[in-house]
Structures are given as structure tokens and as C-alpha cells.
Amino acid sequence: MPLLPFLAPDDPFPPSREALSYPNGLLAVSEDLSPGRLLAAYRRGIFPWFEEPQPVLWWTPDPRLVLFPSEFHCARSLRRTLRRQRFQLSVNRCFREVMTACAAPRPHQDGTWISPRMETAYAALHDAGYAHSIEAWDREGRLAGGLYGVCLGGAFFGESMFSRSPDASKVALAGLAHLLCEGGGRVIDCQVETEHLLSLGARLIPRVDFEAMLAQTVTDEMAAGAWRLPEDTGALA
Numbered sequence: 001m002p003l004l005p006f007l008a009p010d011d012p013f014p015p016s017r018e019a020l021s022y023p024n025g026l027l028a029v030s031e032d033l034s035p036g037r038l039l040a041a042y043r044r045g046i047f048p049w050f051e052e053p054q055p056v057l058w059w060t061p062d063p064r065l066v067l068f069p070s071e072f073h074c075a076r077s078l079r080r081t082l083r084r085q086r087f088q089l090s091v092n093r094c095f096r097e098v099m100t101a102c103a104a105p106r107p108h109q110d111g112t113w114i115s116p117r118m119e120t121a122y123a124a125l126h127d128a129g130y131a132h133s134i135e136a137w138d139r140e141g142r143l144a145g146g147l148y149g150v151c152l153g154g155a156f157f158g159e160s161m162f163s164r165s166p167d168a169s170k171v172a173l174a175g176l177a178h179l180l181c182e183g184g185g186r187v188i189d190c191q192v193e194t195e196h197l198l199s200l201g202a203r204l205i206p207r208v209d210f211e212a213m214l215a216q217t218v219t220d221e222m223a224a225g226a227w228r229l230p231e232d233t234g235a236l237a
Helices: 035-043 076-083 095-103 116-127 168-183 195-199 207-217
Strands: 026-030 056-059 064-067 088-091 131-137 143-152 155-163 187-191 203-205
Touching (some): 035 116, 035 143, 095 116, 095 131, 095 155, 116 131, 143 168, 155 207, 168 187, 187 207, 203 207
Parallel strands (some): 155 187
Antiparallel strands (some): 026 056, 064 187, 088 131, 131 143, 143 155
């Protein structure tokens, strides 16, 4: 494997064309996971993904999986769930609890990449107004699912989601797509290809197209009150 640049705190990211083709998109290494470093990364379409005790690994895969909010695919079964109001949605009610739930071990996985260090870093972004969560609550008031990510302008960079009840994370994603459509958001970055996200309307685009879109999108302004969702999930169906 070619040597990767090790970034000091003040070093800029190298051009994405220098990223490895295998593993796809690995660009650089650092120890720095500060809010400034994270925001600089997201503006360039770069994200961290590593497991302790590794240093921070920075990625920019090609092609890139994205979901345009208006293209969210709401299957018939999900529409029924939304109309029956099995879940109530909220925004930013319990960001840290959502991160902790996303970090919990899952079946057929040896561990999780969301370490306490990552939780601390994204909690700082949340406190600064950049990281957001969407929560799905069941009828008993229990947290049933959710997602979190970083929003810059009209781009939402999805990081992780979880579900403790069937369809709960899909309902949260439907909520995210709705509020981005209503607020002027343009794209949800899904990072890497998964069958699950493809089934929900995500598609692959060349990295160069993704970067060109980000250059325009991260400077957009979301509409006032954009981070609100209707109480009736039937409005999302």
C-alpha cells in the first residue's frame, strides 16, 4: 500500500485525486478529530472512518452514494407505517442518545467504529449547531430508531442510523428527506454503497460530480425553521 500523508493539525487535505483506489477512497491519516478538522473535511466531501486504536483515517470514495431528498423511495409498507402513525418524530431531542444507540454492537458485527472519541467529536459539532439527529419514538414514548449526521448549507452528511423496531430508522430517514425538501436542502451524502440505501432511492455518482455539487451546496442557506417535522407522520407518506 502506498504511504498515506499524515496530517498535522494545520495541514490541509490533499486533493481527492490522490486517494487510493484500494481501499477505495482512503486519502489521509491524522490524530486530529477537532471540529475544525471535521468541518474542513465535510466541505470537501471527506469523512472519518476508523476503529480504535487506529489513527483517524480519512476517506473520499469514488463513486459516491447520495440520496436526493425528492428521490426518497417510500415503499407501500412504509407508507402504511407512516399513515398509521406508529412513530412520532423529533429533531435534536437527544443527539447523544442517538449516537450511543448507533454505536451499540449489532448482530454479525465484531464491534463498532463509533468510539467514545467519535462521540465526543460529534457532540461538539452538535453543540456548535452543525450535527443533528432525528429520533423516532414508539407509542410508549421509547426511542425506537434514529439517525445523525452533519449539515452544511443544503448538504446533509449522514453518519449512522439505528433501529430497535421495524421501520423506525426508515421513518427517521423519511423525516430527514421531508425536512430537506421543505427547507431547501439538496443532497444527503450516504458515503458508501449499501443495498439497504439503494432500496430507499440512493444512487451512485462520480466523485468529481459530488465535489462540484458540494462546492455550490455547502454555502446554501436552509430556510428558517427547516429543522422541524410535522407531528403527523402521515404527511410524509
